[in-house]
Amino acid sequence: MNVNNKIIVPPVFQHTIGLRYFLWLLPAFITMACQQVRTEKRQVFNYNESTGIATLDPAFAKNQSIMWPVHQIYNTLVEIDSGLNLVPSVARSWNISEDRLTYTFHLRNDVYFHDNEAFTGGKGRRMTAADVAYSLQRIIDKHTASSGAWIFNDRVDTTEGFTAPNDSTFQLKLLRPFHPILGILSMQYCSIVPREVVEKYGKDFRRHPCGTGPFRFASWDEGEALILHKNPKYWERDSSGRSLPYLDAVKISFFDNKATEFLQFRQGGLSFVNDLDPSFKDEVLTKKGELRKQWEGKILLKKHPYLNTEYFGILVDENNPLVQNSANGNRLVRQAMNHAINRRQLMMYMRNSIGIPAEAGFVPGGLPSRNTEMVKGYPYDPARAKQLLKQAGFPDGRGLPTVKLLTINIYADIASFVARQLEEVGIPVQVEVIQKSLLLEQTAKSQAQFFRGSWIADYPDAENYMAMFYSKNPAPPNYTRYKNPAFDQLYEKALLENNDSVRYQLYREMDQLVINDAPVIPIWYDMAFHLVQPNITGFYPNALNLLELRRARLVN
Numbered sequence: 001m002n003v004n005n006k007i008i009v010p011p012v013f014q015h016t017i018g019l020r021y022f023l024w025l026l027p028a029f030i031t032m033a034c035q036q037v038r039t040e041k042r043q044v045f046n047y048n049e050s051t052g053i054a055t056l057d058p059a060f061a062k063n064q065s066i067m068w069p070v071h072q073i074y075n076t077l078v079e080i081d082s083g084l085n086l087v088p089s090v091a092r093s094w095n096i097s098e099d100r101l102t103y104t105f106h107l108r109n110d111v112y113f114h115d116n117e118a119f120t121g122g123k124g125r126r127m128t129a130a131d132v133a134y135s136l137q138r139i140i141d142k143h144t145a146s147s148g149a150w151i152f153n154d155r156v157d158t159t160e161g162f163t164a165p166n167d168s169t170f171q172l173k174l175l176r177p178f179h180p181i182l183g184i185l186s187m188q189y190c191s192i193v194p195r196e197v198v199e200k201y202g203k204d205f206r207r208h209p210c211g212t213g214p215f216r217f218a219s220w221d222e223g224e225a226l227i228l229h230k231n232p233k234y235w236e237r238d239s240s241g242r243s244l245p246y247l248d249a250v251k252i253s254f255f256d257n258k259a260t261e262f263l264q265f266r267q268g269g270l271s272f273v274n275d276l277d278p279s280f281k282d283e284v285l286t287k288k289g290e291l292r293k294q295w296e297g298k299i300l301l302k303k304h305p306y307l308n309t310e311y312f313g314i315l316v317d318e319n320n321p322l323v324q325n326s327a328n329g330n331r332l333v334r335q336a337m338n339h340a341i342n343r344r345q346l347m348m349y350m351r352n353s354i355g356i357p358a359e360a361g362f363v364p365g366g367l368p369s370r371n372t373e374m375v376k377g378y379p380y381d382p383a384r385a386k387q388l389l390k391q392a393g394f395p396d397g398r399g400l401p402t403v404k405l406l407t408i409n410i411y412a413d414i415a416s417f418v419a420r421q422l423e424e425v426g427i428p429v430q431v432e433v434i435q436k437s438l439l440l441e442q443t444a445k446s447q448a449q450f451f452r453g454s455w456i457a458d459y460p461d462a463e464n465y466m467a468m469f470y471s472k473n474p475a476p477p478n479y480t481r482y483k484n485p486a487f488d489q490l491y492e493k494a495l496l497e498n499n500d501s502v503r504y505q506l507y508r509e510m511d512q513l514v515i516n517d518a519p520v521i522p523i524w525y526d527m528a529f530h531l532v533q534p535n536i537t538g539f540y541p542n543a544l545n546l547l548e549l550r551r552a553r554l555v556n
Helices: 016-040 064-075 127-139 181-185 193-205 258-266 277-285 332-338 345-352 380-390 409-424 436-444 463-469 484-495 498-517
Strands: 044-048 079-080 086-087 093-094 100-107 162-166 169-173 215-221 223-228 247-251 270-273 300-312 403-407 430-433 452-458 520-530
Touching: 016 169, 044 270, 064 215, 064 223, 064 247, 079 181, 079 430, 079 452, 086 093, 100 127, 127 162, 127 169, 127 193, 181 498, 215 247, 258 277, 332 380, 345 409, 345 520, 380 463, 403 409, 403 436, 409 452, 409 520, 463 484, 463 498, 484 498
Parallel strands: 044 247, 403 430, 403 452
Antiparallel strands: 079 086, 093 100, 100 169, 162 169, 215 223, 223 247, 270 520, 300 452, 300 520
């Protein structure tokens, strides 16, 4: 080891006795210096969560800010790889009965929960099938009030849905065949938690998470930093047999200003940034979405299409006073709103071409149903928009009440762009910027008439997007309160269909119905966009934009 600290010998040590004393202390100086170097070389991955983290309880992992840290702390039965394939996680294999109602999972026997005071002696115990049954049952337990309860609605047998015949075998029983169920089990909602820890902390489990994942909870100073440490007992290994993860720790900061976040990244304080503050986009990227010359070699740009549709939602529940007092209940007006927006221009000037204009259906590309190729959306056509307004009884927008568009700060510029274009065809819009937590609350309670939203796929099946419009689903996921009996019939038919080609056709028909009824204005199909420090390796975007750190590492 090279120690570059310069050691200055005081005059007293220039005498023989002093020199002997110094030589006696020298190993201690070297040891301390070595310890300092080792500390400096610890593998710590830093990222920022500008919107904050509401909880670390996976039963409430309803948005990306929660999903990312939850994915580090917990495991699920199965997971989705970079090719959108379902692969084993803590379940090493599974069988499906001939009637497709019973799924039997065979679990690994080397998976242990993180150390926690709730366990005997404070040492994490082995995970068993009973833990899986408890975790999934907890999601649908009304006392939990999980935002993910909908994932098992009318799908799982409520009496014998989750059972553990023995420690290494878990069984799931469905009410009827449901093709995407394995994808649902890969969701962060379905993370496996220990009963003892949940019961010890109660509602405060949100701040005392305990899972089996690659990183364990260390500390959380809300609003300042969340720190996760490497799990030394993690069960997964790389192809050479080395234990994962490579990182020693993950540190999450909470700068709520995206400009501050980018400045921290430039100074080396953050390992990567996910998306950019609009004020920096032109400095870093060309309008074609490429890295500008002055940044080449200094940072890495990694982008990849991922399963997320950015949209503006429109409340369409005819029994809601907000809709009764608005023109948004009129389908022709909603269609006019869709035609009024120049998505291509928006993507180039507001997003520097990071993303694909959503001119087809609601379902993004990359899925085997190929909705973006076959569903007809809304091209930019302001003349057609005006014609539709006239048909609706509002020529040139006369008589249209002002509609309030709710958004969060980082999308304020995009909301203003959309508002201007709507106003150009005669639709008056007032943009209101509110906190993300308030927006989520208002959309869940059907108190938002017109709102910015995004839907990141929980699993790689178009059904996940169509579930947003099934009338029997609550909000989430049916934030617009869309209801169409023809759609519901197709949706229910698709759930029973085992032939992939037929099911994909049903997905496309449903998507087209939604687009025609226009409870949403799809804006763009997203791309995972990461700016990464050049010393980070093994860190790549994926189709679900899930933060994957098991194989990430820092190099000199």
